[in-house]
Every structure is written in structure tokens, then in C-alpha cells.
Amino acid sequence: MAAELPEFRQAEEGCMAWQGISVRAVLWLAISGLGVSAFLTQVVLLRELMAALGGNELVLGIVLGSWMLLTGLGASAGRVAQRLRQPLAGLAWAQMVLAVLPLGQIWIIRACRDWVFPRGAEVGPAETVLVGLTILAPYCLLAGFLLTLTCRLLAPDERPESIGQVYFLDVLGDIAGGLLFSFVLVWLWGHFGTLYLPAFLNLLLAGALGYLVRSRPVMAMAGLLTAVLALGAATVDWELASTRRQFAGQEVLFQGQSPYNRVVITRLGEQVTFYANGTPLFSTGDPAAIEQKVHFAMAQRPQARRVLVLGGGLSAAAGEVLRWAGLGPDQLPPDAPPGQSPPTESIQVDYVELDPLLVSAGQQWIPPTRNASAIRVVTADGRLWVRSSSERYDVVLADVPDPVSIQWNRFYSREFFLEVKQRLTADGVFSLACASYENYLSPELADLVAIVHRTLREAFQNVLMIPADRIIFLASDGPLTTQIAERIAQHGLKTHSMRPGHLAGILAEDRLVALQRAIRPDAPINRDFFPILAYRHLRYWMRQFQVRWGVFLAALAVLGLWCLWRARPVTVAVFSAGLAGALLHVVLLLGFQVVFGCVYHRVGLMVTAFMAGLAVGAAWMNRRLGRGSGGALAGVVGALAAFAALLPAVLAGLDQASRWPGLNLICQVAFLTLAFGLAVLVGMVFPLAAKMAFEQVSITAGRIYTADYLGAAFGALLGSSLLIPLWGIGPVCGLTAALNLAAAGILLMRKM
Structure with missing residues (x-):
């Protein structure tokens, strides 16, 4: 191997083309540029694939796990970097590929989804794995390869410090990309616009490397690609063009980007449909869905005058509520001016929507509701509003998606139901819908019904289940009735679908009895930190694909044990630290969103604090490598075990402390400190492990990066989609602590 070192020294010492600027400095910029590109590309492709494949927690885990796995494989393949004759030129060519590749990947995802799968069809787990690996492989394998290559370039004299550097x-670069996306790009541009930035940055750095090594082909190609990319960006709206291709056959009226959603509005004939992240939210000309969301609950309390609507699709549900006070268009003369209302007692509706883009889009494209002044629009996280508001309501309508993720599970937990009860009047009614009902109660669906019913009974004395298109749960401490048609008739409402004959079919005795049979007194209670409903909903979703859940878990277990069996003690420590970083970061984000809601800029600060901790930990340990030993690495991994063991108690304490207004800010700072501290420990592991296991730069870098990414892949795949929903955060943190404690013990018992 020593015979190849002069070539690397020549790459650094003989390629000085700019006075005062070294190849090493340009390499530093190139590596950070790759970090910017990797972060922005990961976020954009994750959002695109989630929209194309369906947005539940398993899909998220599969896509993130695939990204980590492929990057780790690419890093492992980077061991051959030492054989490259012109490594700097190779880096430049690779950067040019990474500059333009993500733009093509977005187009393929949007344009080809309906070629591969029927429009509107669900994509199963096996297809999700295949699509994720196929789409992500070109970028991730190359990006992982470059991590190992750049380690070799920074260490022509074979020093382990280059791996930590x-x-x-x-x-x-990740930090820069995260800050840019979270606080600038996501507010200004779509996904194509976001990826122009790393594209031009990588092309600029590739051209600089080409100039340093005096490679005219590299400089010419970098200049040509820059010119073509600039011309394309200036003359073609690729965001709109790809959206039109994605929604072929429909007229695209609007498309926009927000931190929470990619919103698209289309028109087909007279029907206008709103999409958020590829999922249809609401269509005009479909009054039946809106009526079911509103009237089952409002019929329980026709006299309600204060109503809270959480979500609900662009004020459509809020406008329907107003009809119970005679404020709807059917109760006004055709020639009545927009501001006029009948002389009757009014209803005040508070409509809470997380995404401001959905609110503005709804106001632009949905016909205005008469007496819209009776609707107060609040842009906030619905869970946070319920928890922090002092208002009292007669009816609360939670029109939220099924618990397909830990984030949405927050609206189905015991803690949320108790918070809703605090916002209700003495006999107020809470309405929630979960899952579809089609005259058959499968075991998985019965399981969902039992858990939601049992959890609601923890907060309310009475629970009524209605088998409409979705199963509607009505909860109250006051009386509840199935006499919906009579209440609607007494109030004089004119409905499109909720007429006596249709309601009689929905409320047929056999349908109601079928739901009652699902009730089990031993059903588990869904909690914020034990989101069992998210796991059971995942099983309910997977039922349609005939996935053998046990086989899937067994295969993952065998793969994980095989990796650990073949690994050396140091790589076991890196694997366990990578898994701990991924799992515990998810736990912290879950705790933060439970306490403070899904507020984008605050969650962005949590992610930024985590990445900053990685940088600080790596930099600090890299400067102290001379003092590193097996005991030092074992100590850091042991500290991770202690962090994991203590985290559940700390989160429970922060949850309670945050309820005191004076401690709210302190609790937010505490969460940021926890994220930073966790990442410092994880960041310290990498350079220390590289020093302990050092053989040759390319071999060691490939091995350590592979172990780190494999651990992160297992954490991403299993954390939020399986382990946390199935066990809760306490056992998950305990498992993480045990794994890291075992890794520390192995390091102490076996000397390298």
C-alpha cells in the first residue's frame, strides 16, 4: 500500500494552481458541499417518496433505512478508492453527477409513479422497499463512496485523523443544509428550486478541483453543466411541468410548498381537489363526507354555540357547522348580500389548521362561506391549541388523519382526550373518526376499535360508535343518541346525503352491534409515550397486502445478529452508537412534539441542535485522539447507555414541568440541550473508533462508516414504525441502554 502514497502526496503538493489556496482547503469545501447536497437531497427525496408511496410510519422507516443502508454500502465499496490513479479528478466528476442526479430523481418519482402502479392504488411494503432502493441507490452509493475517498485524499500519509475530519x-455541511432548508428554502421555493442550490455549489467546487489538477475536461464539463442548468432554471418552470405530468388529465390550478405539505390543487370537470403530499384531502362537490364529519356530533348538541374544529379541510367543516345556527346558504334568500344573516343566535367556530398554506389555498379556491366572520381561523398545532387554550366549547370536532404515524397518534392518546375534556363544557361532545368501515369488521379493525374505545373511556363516561364511511366516535359525560335523523329534521336542515333512509342504513342494529362486539375491557390504552394504536394501525394497513409480519421481523433480527456476529468489538460499538443516535433522536422528537406540538421552526431547532452536537463531539474527540483508548471508547458508549436509561424519566418530568407557564421556556431549552448532548456522545464515537480500529485509511473508513450507517438504518427502520409504537419509549430506551452497555463491556473485555 505504501507504493501508492506518493500519488496522493502528488495530488496535494503538485496541484497548486491558486496562490495562497491549498488543495486541502478546496477539499474541505468539497466535503462540506457534499454534506449540504446530501442533507437537502435526503429531505427532498424523502418528501417526494412519502407522497408517492403513502405517508405512514413504515414507509418513512423503509425510505430512511434504505438511504442509510445504501450509503453504508457505498462507503464500504469506497475501500477501492486507493486504486484510483487520479482521485481528485474522480472526486470532481462524481460531484458533477451528484449535482444533477437529484433533479432527475424528482422527475422520475413524479412522472413514473402512475406508470408503475395504477393511479390511486396503495403501494405495499415489498414494492416500497423495491422502489426506495431503486430510486435512492445511484445517489446514496456514490455519496457513500465519496466519504471513504475523501478520507483517503485528506490522509496521503495514512493518518487516522482524516476519518474524523x-x-x-x-x-x-449537514448543519448548513438543515438551516438553509428549515428557515429559508422551504419557505421560498419548491423541491426543484431547493436542489438548484446544492447543484450549483457542487458544480462550482467540481470546477475548482478541475482547475487545481489542470483537467480541461473537468472544467469544460462543469462549465457546460452550469450553463445548461442555469438556462433550464431560467426558461422552464420544472416544478409546474413535473406537477402537470404527475397529475396528467387534470388541470393544475395551484401548487405550492410549505414546511408541512406540498399542496396541489387540481380541477377535473367541475370538481376541485386539494392534495397534500400526494394524498387527496378534500374535493368540492362531495358534501356527504363533510356532512358526516359534522352532523353526527352537532345533532347531539343542537344548541351548541361554541365549536372547535381541529383540521377539517380548509374550513369546509367549519362552514358546515354554521348551518346549525341558520347561517348556511340554504337558510338565506338567494339575493341576500354576503354579510347578511338571519336574526338568530349565532355560532362561533374556532378552526385550527397547522399549515398556513392550506388556509390560504382554501380561501382562494373554495367558495366563501356566508358570515365567515363567525369562523376564527387559528394557524397552530391542534394539540398545542387544546392544551394551552383557556376557551370552553360545546363541541370539539377532531378531523385528523388516521394514526398512521406517531405524530398523528398524538390526537388519539389518553392524554389528548383528557386535554379535550378540559376544553369542553359539562356535557360537551367530542367527535373523532378512525379507519374505514365496509360492513365487515376484520380482526385488525376490531383491534383499532377496541383501543380507541377503551382510551376514550379513560376520559369520558359515554362513548357512541357510528359505522359511517369512517367509524365515528362520539364521547361525552352527557347523554348521546342515535336519533340523528330526528334531530336534523327538528332543526330544519337540508342535507344531501344524511337523509332518513340513508341514516337508517348507517345506524342499522346489526352494524351497531358489530361495533359493540369489538369492545374489550382488556384492550390496551393508547398513550403519548406508548403509541400502541400507531402499531396496530400499521398492522391493519398491512393486512391488505398479505404481508407475513413475523417473517419480516425474523428476517430483520437474523440480519442484525449476523452483522453483530461478524463485527469486531469497535464496529459493534459504532453500530450500537449509530442505532442509539437514531432511536433516541426519534424519542426526543416524539417527546418534544407531545409537549410543544408540531411547530416547524421549533422542530427544526431540535434537528439543528442534534447536528451541531455531532460536529462538536467529532471535533473535540478528533483533537484528543492521542489520548484515546479502548477504555475511552467504552466510556463514551457507556455514557450513551446511561443517557438512554435516564431519558424516559427526564421526558416525564419535562412533560409535567411544561404545564407551568413559567417553566415553558426552560423546558424548551432542556429539550435542545438533550438533543445536543446526545449528539455530542454519538459524534465522539466516530473518530475514537477510527483511531482504535485503524489499519489503512480506506479500509478503516469504509468499515467504520458502514457500521455507523447500518446502526442508523436499523434505528430508522425499527424505531418509529415498530419498536416505539409496540413497546413505548421506556422499553425502547431500556433496549438501547442494554445494547450500548453490552458493547462497552465487549470493548473492555476484548483488547484490540
């Missing part, structure tokens, strides 16, 4: 510089 590349890790640090890559994380710096």
Missing part, C-alpha cells in the same frame, strides 16, 4: 466536515 471528514465526519466533522460532512456534518458541518
Whole structure:
């Protein structure tokens, strides 16, 4: 191997083309540029694939796990980097590929989804794995390869410090990309616009490397690609063009980007449909869905005058509520001016929507509701509003998606139901819908019904289940009735679908009895930190694909044990630290969103604090490598075990403390500190492990990066989609602590 070192020294010492600027400095910029590109590309492709494949927690885990796995494989393949004759030129060519590749990947995802799968069809787990690996492989394998290559370029004299330096510089790029996306790009541009930035940055750095090594082909190609990309960006709206291709056959009226959703509005004939992240939210000309969301609950309390609507699709549900006070268009003369209302007692509706883009889009494209002044629009997280508001309501309508993720599970937990009860009047009614009902109660659906019913009974004395298109749960401490048609008739409402004959079919005795049979007194209670409903809903979703859940879990277990069996003690420690970083970061984000809601800029600060901790930990340990030992690495991994063991108690304490207004800010700072501290420990592991296991730069870097990414892949795949929903955060943190404690013990018992 020593015979190849002069070539690397020549790459650094003989390629000085700019006075005062070294190849090493340009390499540092190139590595950080790769970090910027990797972060922005990961976020954009994750959002695109979630929209194309369906947005539940398993899909998220599969896509993130695939990204980590493929990057780790690419890093492992980077061991051959030492054979490259012109490594700097190779880096430049690779950066040009990474500059333009993500733009093509977005187009393929949007344009080809309906070629591969029927329009509107669900995509199963096996197809999700195949699509995720196929789409992500070109970028991730190459990006992982470059991590190992740049370690070799920074160490022509075979020093282990270069591995920690590349890790640090890559994380710096991640931090820059995270800050840019969270606080600038996501508010200004769509996904194509977001990826123009790393594209031009990588092309600029590739051209600089080409100039340093005096490679005219590299400089010419970098200049040509820059010119073509600039011309394309200036003359073609690729965001709109790809959206039209994605929604072929429909007229695209609007498309926009927000931190929470990619919103698209289309028109087909007279029907206008709103999409959020590829999922249809609401269509005009479909009054039946809106009527079912509103009237089952409002019929329980026709006299209600204060109503809270959480979500509900662009004020459509809020406008329907107003009809119970005679404020709807059917109760006004045709020639009545928009501001006029009948002389009757009014209803005040508070409509809470998380995404401001959905609110503005609804106001632009949905016909205005008469007496819209009776609707107060609040842009906030619905869970946070219920928890922090002092208002009291007669009816609360939670029109939220099924618990397909830990985030949405927050609206189905015991803690949320108790918070809703605090906002209700003495006999107020709470309405929630979950899952579809089609005259058959499968075991998985019966399981969902039992859990939601049991959890609601923890907060309310009475629970009524209605088998409409979705199963509607009505909860109250006051009386509840199935005499819906009579209440609607007494109030004089004119409905499109909720007429006596149709309601009689919905409320047929056999349908109601079928739901009652699902009730089990031993059903588990869904909680914020034990989101069992999210796991059971995942099983309910997977039922349609005939997935053998046990086989899937067994295969993952065998793969994980095989990796650990073949690994060396140091790589076991890196694997366990990578898994701990991924799992515990998810736990912290879950706790933060439970306490403070899904507020984008605050969650962005949590992610930024985590990445900053990785950089600080890696930089600090890289400067102290001379003092590193097996005991030092075992100590850091042991500290991770202690962090994991203590985290559940700390989160429970922060949850309680945050309820005191004076401690709210302190609790937010505490969460940021926890994220930073966790990441410092994880960041310290990487350079220390590289020093302990060092053989040759390419071999060691490939091995350590592979172990780190494999651990992160297992954490991403299993964390939020399986382990946390199935066990809760306490056992998950305990498992993480045990794994890291075992890794620390192995390090102490076996000397390298």
C-alpha cells in the first residue's frame, strides 16, 4: 500500500494552481458541499417518496433505512478508492453527477409513479422497499463512496485523523443544509428550486478541483453543466411541468410548498381537489363526507354555540357547522348580500389548521362561506391549541388523519382526550373518526376499535360508535343518541346525503352491534409515550397486502445478529452508537412534539441542535485522539447507555414541568440541550473508533462508516414504525441502554 502514497502526496503538493489556496482547503469545501447536497437531497427525496408511496410510519422507516443502508454500502465499496490513479479528478466528476442526479430523481418519482402502479392504488411494503432502493441507490452509493475517498485524499500519509475530519466536515455541511432548508428554502421555493442550490455549489467546487489538477475536461464539463442548468432554471418552470405530468388529465390550478405539505390543487370537470403530499384531502362537490364529519356530533348538541374544529379541510367543516345556527346558504334568500344573516343566535367556530398554506389555498379556491366572520381561523398545532387554550366549547370536532404515524397518534392518546375534556363544557361532545368501515369488521379493525374505545373511556363516561364511511366516535359525560335523523329534521336542515333512509342504513342494529362486539375491557390504552394504536394501525394497513409480519421481523433480527456476529468489538460499538443516535433522536422528537406540538421552526431547532452536537463531539474527540483508548471508547458508549436509561424519566418530568407557564421556556431549552448532548456522545464515537480500529485509511473508513450507517438504518427502520409504537419509549430506551452497555463491556473485555 505504501507504493501508492506518493500519488496522493502528488495530488496535494503538485496541484497548486491558486496562490495562497491549498488543495486541502478546496477539499474541505468539497466535503462540506457534499454534506449540504446530501442533507437537502435526503429531505427532498424523502418528501417526494412519502407522497408517492403513502405517508405512514413504515414507509418513512423503509425510505430512511434504505438511504442509510445504501450509503453504508457505498462507503464500504469506497475501500477501492486507493486504486484510483487520479482521485481528485474522480472526486470532481462524481460531484458533477451528484449535482444533477437529484433533479432527475424528482422527475422520475413524479412522472413514473402512475406508470408503475395504477393511479390511486396503495403501494405495499415489498414494492416500497423495491422502489426506495431503486430510486435512492445511484445517489446514496456514490455519496457513500465519496466519504471513504475523501478520507483517503485528506490522509496521503495514512493518518487516522482524516476519518474524523471528514465526519466533522460532512456534518458541518449537514448543519448548513438543515438551516438553509428549515428557515429559508422551504419557505421560498419548491423541491426543484431547493436542489438548484446544492447543484450549483457542487458544480462550482467540481470546477475548482478541475482547475487545481489542470483537467480541461473537468472544467469544460462543469462549465457546460452550469450553463445548461442555469438556462433550464431560467426558461422552464420544472416544478409546474413535473406537477402537470404527475397529475396528467387534470388541470393544475395551484401548487405550492410549505414546511408541512406540498399542496396541489387540481380541477377535473367541475370538481376541485386539494392534495397534500400526494394524498387527496378534500374535493368540492362531495358534501356527504363533510356532512358526516359534522352532523353526527352537532345533532347531539343542537344548541351548541361554541365549536372547535381541529383540521377539517380548509374550513369546509367549519362552514358546515354554521348551518346549525341558520347561517348556511340554504337558510338565506338567494339575493341576500354576503354579510347578511338571519336574526338568530349565532355560532362561533374556532378552526385550527397547522399549515398556513392550506388556509390560504382554501380561501382562494373554495367558495366563501356566508358570515365567515363567525369562523376564527387559528394557524397552530391542534394539540398545542387544546392544551394551552383557556376557551370552553360545546363541541370539539377532531378531523385528523388516521394514526398512521406517531405524530398523528398524538390526537388519539389518553392524554389528548383528557386535554379535550378540559376544553369542553359539562356535557360537551367530542367527535373523532378512525379507519374505514365496509360492513365487515376484520380482526385488525376490531383491534383499532377496541383501543380507541377503551382510551376514550379513560376520559369520558359515554362513548357512541357510528359505522359511517369512517367509524365515528362520539364521547361525552352527557347523554348521546342515535336519533340523528330526528334531530336534523327538528332543526330544519337540508342535507344531501344524511337523509332518513340513508341514516337508517348507517345506524342499522346489526352494524351497531358489530361495533359493540369489538369492545374489550382488556384492550390496551393508547398513550403519548406508548403509541400502541400507531402499531396496530400499521398492522391493519398491512393486512391488505398479505404481508407475513413475523417473517419480516425474523428476517430483520437474523440480519442484525449476523452483522453483530461478524463485527469486531469497535464496529459493534459504532453500530450500537449509530442505532442509539437514531432511536433516541426519534424519542426526543416524539417527546418534544407531545409537549410543544408540531411547530416547524421549533422542530427544526431540535434537528439543528442534534447536528451541531455531532460536529462538536467529532471535533473535540478528533483533537484528543492521542489520548484515546479502548477504555475511552467504552466510556463514551457507556455514557450513551446511561443517557438512554435516564431519558424516559427526564421526558416525564419535562412533560409535567411544561404545564407551568413559567417553566415553558426552560423546558424548551432542556429539550435542545438533550438533543445536543446526545449528539455530542454519538459524534465522539466516530473518530475514537477510527483511531482504535485503524489499519489503512480506506479500509478503516469504509468499515467504520458502514457500521455507523447500518446502526442508523436499523434505528430508522425499527424505531418509529415498530419498536416505539409496540413497546413505548421506556422499553425502547431500556433496549438501547442494554445494547450500548453490552458493547462497552465487549470493548473492555476484548483488547484490540
